[in-house]
Amino acid sequence: xxxxxxxxxxxxxxxxxxxxxxxxxxxxxxxxxxxxxxxxxxxxxxxxxxxxxxxxxxxxxxxxxxxxxxxxxxxxxxxxxxxxxxxxxxxxxxxxxxxxxxxxxxxxxxxxx
Amino acid sequence: xxxxxxxxxxxxxxxxxxxxxxxxxxxxxxxxxxxxxxxxxxxxxxxxxxxxxxxxxxxxxxxxxxxxxxxxxxxxxxxxxxxxxxxxxxxxxxxxxxxxxxxxxxxxxxxxxxxxxxxxxxxxxxxxxxxxxxxxxxxxxxxxxxxxxxxxxxxxxxxxxxxxxxxxxxxxxxxxxxxxxxxxxxxxxxxxxxxxxxxxxxxxxxxxxxxxxxxxxxxxxxxxxxxxxxxxxxxxxxxxxxxxxxxxxxxxxxxxxxxxxxxxxxxxxxxxxxxxxxxxxxxxxxxxxxxxxxxxxxxxxxxxxxxxxxxxxxxxxxxxxxxxxxxxxxxxxxxxxxxxxxxxxxxxxxxxxxxxxxxxxxxxxxxxxxxxxxxxxxxxxxxxxxxxxxxxxxxxxxxxxxxxxxxxxxxxxxxxxxx
Numbered sequence: 001x002x003x004x005x006x007x008x009x010x011x012x013x014x015x016x017x018x019x020x021x022x023x024x025x026x027x028x029x030x031x032x033x034x035x036x037x038x039x040x041x042x043x044x045x046x047x048x049x050x051x052x053x054x055x056x057x058x059x060x061x062x063x064x065x066x067x068x069x070x071x072x073x074x075x076x077x078x079x080x081x082x083x084x085x086x087x088x089x090x091x092x093x094x095x096x097x098x099x100x101x102x103x104x105x106x107x108x109x110x111x112x113x
Numbered sequence: 114x115x116x117x118x119x120x121x122x123x124x125x126x127x128x129x130x131x132x133x134x135x136x137x138x139x140x141x142x143x144x145x146x147x148x149x150x151x152x153x154x155x156x157x158x159x160x161x162x163x164x165x166x167x168x169x170x171x172x173x174x175x176x177x178x179x180x181x182x183x184x185x186x187x188x189x190x191x192x193x194x195x196x197x198x199x200x201x202x203x204x205x206x207x208x209x210x211x212x213x214x215x216x217x218x219x220x221x222x223x224x225x226x227x228x229x230x231x232x233x234x235x236x237x238x239x240x241x242x243x244x245x246x247x248x249x250x251x252x253x254x255x256x257x258x259x260x261x262x263x264x265x266x267x268x269x270x271x272x273x274x275x276x277x278x279x280x281x282x283x284x285x286x287x288x289x290x291x292x293x294x295x296x297x298x299x300x301x302x303x304x305x306x307x308x309x310x311x312x313x314x315x316x317x318x319x320x321x322x323x324x325x326x327x328x329x330x331x332x333x334x335x336x337x338x339x340x341x342x343x344x345x346x347x348x349x350x351x352x353x354x355x356x357x358x359x360x361x362x363x364x365x366x367x368x369x370x371x372x373x374x375x376x377x378x379x380x381x382x383x384x385x386x387x388x389x390x391x392x393x394x395x396x397x398x399x400x401x402x403x404x405x406x407x408x409x410x411x412x413x414x415x416x417x418x419x420x421x422x423x424x425x426x427x428x429x430x431x432x433x434x435x436x437x438x439x440x441x442x443x444x445x446x447x448x449x450x451x452x453x454x455x456x457x458x459x460x461x462x463x464x465x466x467x468x469x470x471x472x473x474x475x476x477x478x479x480x481x482x483x484x485x486x487x488x489x490x491x492x493x494x495x496x497x498x499x500x501x502x503x504x505x506x507x508x509x510x511x512x513x514x515x516x517x518x519x520x521x522x523x524x525x526x527x528x529x530x531x532x
Contacts, residue, residue: 018260019129019258019259019260019262019263020126020128020129020131020132020159020258020260021126021128021129021258021259021260021263022260023128023159023160023163024123024126024127024128024129026163027123027163027166027167028122028123030167031122031123031170031171046168046169047168048164048165048167048168048169076164077164077167077168079168
């Protein structure tokens with residue numbers, strides 16, 4: 001099994017409109033998906049990311065504030081998952097409920113040392 | 114390696130119910146003029162929960178988690194805005210001082226205070242200055258956590274109509290400077306207004322056809338939830354409150370048997386009594402007993418007693434029609450109306466004789482175009498061997514009913530009169 005990173009990209013303006021009931025239903029789908037990954041020992045870890053942050057640029061170390069207003073799409077969090085190869089990891093990602101809620105998912109292999 | 118929480122199941126309508134509770138608390142803290150801000154803070158809290166729980170799993174005590182986040186958002190808002198205008202002066206004094214701000218906000222998120230805020234909110238949303246339809250929309254939005262679209266779906270109307278109703282209701286609350294309190298001094302009429310709204314909300318869920326069964330069940334369960342809240346308060350736990358809750362329980366016990374899979378109404382006579390919910394019937398009887406504590410009888414008590422008579426009958430023929438007739442007779446005085454008269458006449462027909470039922474039916478005005486009325490007429494005519502009259506009445510009912518099932522039944526009845 002290899003390690004892969006799932007990067008979740010969400011449009012905060014979209015999820016902001018959901019009703020409490022819709023949010024709960026969306027979250028339940030998400031949990032069901034994770035449970036599936038966990039059942040086959042493919043879920044590693046994950047962290048949510050706040051929309052705010054800082055950007056530091058260049059040798060002059062210019063610091064600017066997030067949120068990154070130029071794009072509505074933000075990385076909302078990441079998972080580390082275990083899969084046979086990139087195709088397997090991509091297949092697993094297709095079940096992610098984020099795709100039905102206007103979000104995207106990026107799959108990146110973790111480089112082996 | 115797995116760090117994800119083990120319990121990844123959200124109970125019932127957690128988000129919706131907690132949204133209603135938090136909105137009540139925050140509106141009490143920020144004041145009615147800031148009800149929209151309170152709702153925004155609730156939405157932010159839920160979004161935050163969603164983004165964190167998705168990665169970390171559901172916390173052990175999700176309610177407490179939500180309250181902590183909402184509490185901190187309220188404190189931040191109160192600090193930054195310097196608008197510490199709570200609805201009552203005492204509260205606004207406490208929110209103005211940095212020493213008391215945090216403990217005061219925290220205190221309002223304690224369980225008994227949350228319930229208290231919900232009750233205050235019920236009385237505000239169901240204020241008689243607001244038309245009933247707007248009261249219902251506002252109640253569903255703020256206390257039950259339904260979105261405008263969900264409410265519109267429940268009432269078969271557009272988002273715009275519901276949004277307008279809610280907007281006007283909020284305006285009215287501001288204009289009239291309605292305070293968020295349990296009106297102890299003026300309790301009877303104010304509570305009557307609240308009960309009426311909950312009654313209408315329940316009936317909307319119970320009777321409306323052509324909306325999804327899920328929405329209907331939601332409307333009924335929300336009405337019951339708020340009614341239970343009222344019975345838990347010493348001041349509001351009055352006979353009328355218990356009677357309404359009894360009525361809701363008894364009606365809800367027939368929820369699954371009252372419509373077929375196509376959403377057509379199944380008459381009491383044809384319902385499968387074995388699927389009536391016995392637990393709810395028991396609760397209905399319990400609350401009905403409690404409602405008998407005070408003097409005099411209210412309309413909810415009479416309606417609940419009628420529902421209880423039906424619940425007690427093991428089959429349609431064993432129904433205690435003479436008691437039902439007496440109850441409808443009392444109800445006709447408290448709540449006059451042609452539908453009550455019709456039901457009274459039908460009860461008379463079953464309890465005494467078809468002839469007496471028919472006589473009572475024939476003097477009712479205004480139901481000529483009601484298919485239930487025409488069907489009842491036909492049934493009594495048939496029992497009296499007046500087949501020609503029965504055919505005419507059934508024929509009218511056939512033209513009037515929108516239901517395919519009913520049409521089929523009526524055609525069968527017409528055939529039967531030919532023999």
